[in-house]
Amino acid sequence: MLLQHLITFCRVVEEGSFTRAAQVQNLTQPSVTKQVGALEDYLQVQLFTRQGKQVHLTPAGELVYDYARQVLHLVQQCEAAVRELRSPxxxxxxxxxxxxxxxxxxxxxxxxxxxxxxxxxxxxxxxxxxxxxxxxxxxxxxxxxxxxxxxxxxxxxxxxxxxxxxxxxxxxxxxxxxxxxxxxxxxxxxxxxxxxxxxxxxxxxxxxxxxxxxxxxxxxxxxxxxxxxxxxxxxxxxxxxxxxxxxxxxxxxxxxxxxxxxxxxxxxxxxxxxxxxxxxxxxxxxxxxxxxxxxxxxxxxx
Incomplete structure (x- = not known):
């Protein structure tokens, strides 16, 4: 599981669609779909259900989304701590x-x-x-x-x-x-x-x-x-x-x-x-x- 997979997964949730998530990350839609699929394979769960063009989190997806946001925040904290070390x-x-x-x-x-x-x-x-x-x-x-x-x-x-x-x-x-x-x-x-x-x-x-x-x-x-x-x-x-x-x-x-x-x-x-x-x-x-x-x-x- 790569950090980028979690970033992309969170972006799909927040944008409400794979297409918009691809646009804001400057990726192709197949690339976004592949990253989310890789995350699902790694965790062995389904993260989304689809209704037309809309995507909705499954119960497992909601759980993963909660942890993913915390992981990304910890990464941001790490980056901030390093910046402070370099530039007090x-x-x-x-x-x-x-x-x-x-x-x-x-x-x-x-x-x-x-x-x-x-x-x-x-x-x-x-x-x-x-x-x-x-x-x-x-x-x-x-x-x-x-x-x-x-x-x-x-x-x-x-x-x-x-x-x-x-x-x-x-x-x-x-x-x-x-x-x-x-x-x-x-x-x-x-x-x-x-x-x-x-x-x-x-x-x-x-x-x-x-x-x-x-x-x-x-x-x-x-x-x-x-x-x-x-x-x-x-x-x-x-x-x-x-x-x-x-x-x-x-x-x-x-x-x-x-x-x-x-x-x-x-x-x-x-x-x-x-x-x-x-x-x-x-x-x-x-x-x-x-x-x-x-x-x-x-x-x-x-």
């Missing part, structure tokens, strides 16, 4: 994170990290919490940043900071409201929020349900930027993480509303790592930045 202070760090962290928390961290380590290459991959955990477990990222607690035997999770939820409105909208809002006042306001089914939306729905409020959602979006824009334009109010609206609060484009009946709620942002893994100097340098910024212990804990 270089290397790379791949960070996986949820979208809100990628938009509102990570930029400042990366700016400081790049100033301190200008020769280190930074890669960022975003997804939801479940996808971020999967990327970490499959070796696709070195470090993960999530907004919900993670418990897994292969993962070390270290809380970094609490991110409180706050009700926000535009200054003009807030000017027509009482300085202190009762639950009944909040219930009458138009809400702008995340789309139904999203984890964050479920959190907001639960909070409002505890308050006995059936909210009137007049707009729903799949990202915080759109929500903030509509709130700033005066279309309604929203419950948002402070990290997502801090710049707007600082600039005065949004203002916090005082709602004594709102349960104290926050999201816990954590760094997640694979347990028992040797980490490069570049990755440890990034973790040390997190330690300084949030006054936690990560490197020794891992």
């Amino acid at each position: 202070g270089s290397g790379s760090v791949t960070v996986g994170c949820v979208h809100t962290i990628g938009l509102f928390t990570l930029p400042d961290l990366l700016a400081e990290f790049v100033r301190e380590h200008p020769k280190v290459k930074i890669n960022v991959r975003t997804g939801n919490n479940r996808e971020t955990v999967a990327m970490l477990l499959h070796g696709e990222v070195d470090v993960g940043l999530t907004t919900t607690p993670q418990i897994h035997e292969r993962i070390l999770a270290v809380p970094l900071f609490e991110d409180p939820l706050v009700v926000v409105a535009s200054p003009g909208f807030a000017a027509n409201l009482p300085p202190v809002l009762a639950d009944s006042d909040l219930a009458r306001l138009p809400f702008i929020g995340y789309v139904r089914g999203a984890r964050f939306r479920m959190t907001i729905d639960q909070i409002l349900e505890e308050m006995g409020i059936q909210p009137n959602f007049v707009m729903e979006f799949d990202n915080h930027e759109a929500i903030k824009t509509m709130v700033a334009l005066g279309f309604g109010v929203a419950i948002e993480p402070v990290s997502a609206v801090q710049r707007e609060l600082d600039s005065g484009r949004l203002v916090p509303l005082t709602v004594p009946g709102l349960p104290r709620s926050s999201r816990t942002t954590s760094v997640i790592l694979r347990r028992g893994e040797r980490r490069s100097a570049a990755v440890n340098a990034f973790l040390e930045l997190l330690e300084r910024r949030y006054r936690v212990s990560i490197v020794r804990a891992s």
Whole structure:
């Protein structure tokens, strides 16, 4: 079994077809088919089933794909370690994170990290919490940043900071409201929020349900930027993480509303790592930045 066979196999899975896998690797389709066939012969299993032009993993294929991704990640780690040995202070760090962290928390961290380590290459991959955990477990990222607690035997999770939820409105909208809002006042306001089914939306729905409020959602979006824009334009109010609206609060484009009946709620942002893994100097340098910024212990804990 050759490393190239695993690379080609993973490419077929990710592209969804032998033809596209051949194109992106600059190979002929028969060559791709031959490499996958050689891998199947070596492992003595069928890796794919075909339905027309579409290919689907068999249960054995799913197992092999999981291990193949880990093997390729280990090879990348080896290459990075050798590069660091040849050129101290270089290397790379791949960070996986949820979208809100990628938009509102990570930029400042990366700016400081790049100033301190200008020769280190930074890669960022975003997804939801479940996808971020999967990327970490499959070796696709070195470090993960999530907004919900993670418990897994292969993962070390270290809380970094609490991110409180706050009700926000535009200054003009807030000017027509009482300085202190009762639950009944909040219930009458138009809400702008995340789309139904999203984890964050479920959190907001639960909070409002505890308050006995059936909210009137007049707009729903799949990202915080759109929500903030509509709130700033005066279309309604929203419950948002402070990290997502801090710049707007600082600039005065949004203002916090005082709602004594709102349960104290926050999201816990954590760094997640694979347990028992040797980490490069570049990755440890990034973790040390997190330690300084949030006054936690990560490197020794891992």
